[in-house]
Amino acid sequence: SDGSLADGYVEFIVSDGEHQTEPFTMHIGVLARTLHLDRVSEIRVKQGDDETLVTEQMLRATTGGAAEEDILYKITSVPKYAAVMVDRQPTTAFTQKQIKEGRVSIRFIKSTSPQDSFSFTARSRAANVSSVLNITVQPLANIAQDPLLPQGALVLLDRKLLDASPLANKTRASPTFTVLQQPKEARFVTSRGPGAGQRVDSFSQKDLDEGRVVME
Secondary structure (H helix, E strand, C coil), X not given: CCCCCCCEEEEECCECCCCECCCEEEEECCCCCCCEXXXXXXXXXXXXXXXXXXXXXXXXXXXXXXXXXXXXXXXXXXXXXXXXXXXXXXXXXEEHHHHHCCCEEEEECCCCCXXXXXXXXXXXXXXXXXXXEEEEEECCCEECCCCCCCCCCCEECCCCCEECXXXXXXXXXXXXXXXXXXXXXXXXXXXXXXXXXXXXXXXXXXXXXXXXXXXX
């Protein structure tokens, strides 16, 4: 090979000194020794969606030749909370052609974690490359960015600060917020009822809509 990926051919005849055959042509294909892998840092799955398609903008391996080989992706470490699917069926392998045809997708099958990942090896006929693809659930909620709140006051948590009604509309249920880490200089407390003033570590969108949760 001259270093390029261009195909070639050889024409020849076979002779015994007296007779010879018609010319034969033998085609020569050059296989790439390296794979170029382009992938996003993470695939963001919208919360509440049944599945998210994997596109070539998210994951694409190429040999760089004029005639592209179909790349096989073999999952070497399966995700714990999600499933990689082809034609909506769980799989441990898929091809670049299937990605291009819109047949590869990811679906979260367990809602106990918002993050996951899987390891894979992409293979052509003469090369391979390994990598990891991260999967993150994108909250279907409107969250205030860097809000300015008054110090020393009770701040009502309303839809201006936290609103998961888009998720509620999709799932037809009231979403629940779970506080993984309380604020350093504040806390979430109930605003009324027998337990008024007590710290809360979880509350629902219905609680917010009814004004039951404040930040102290």
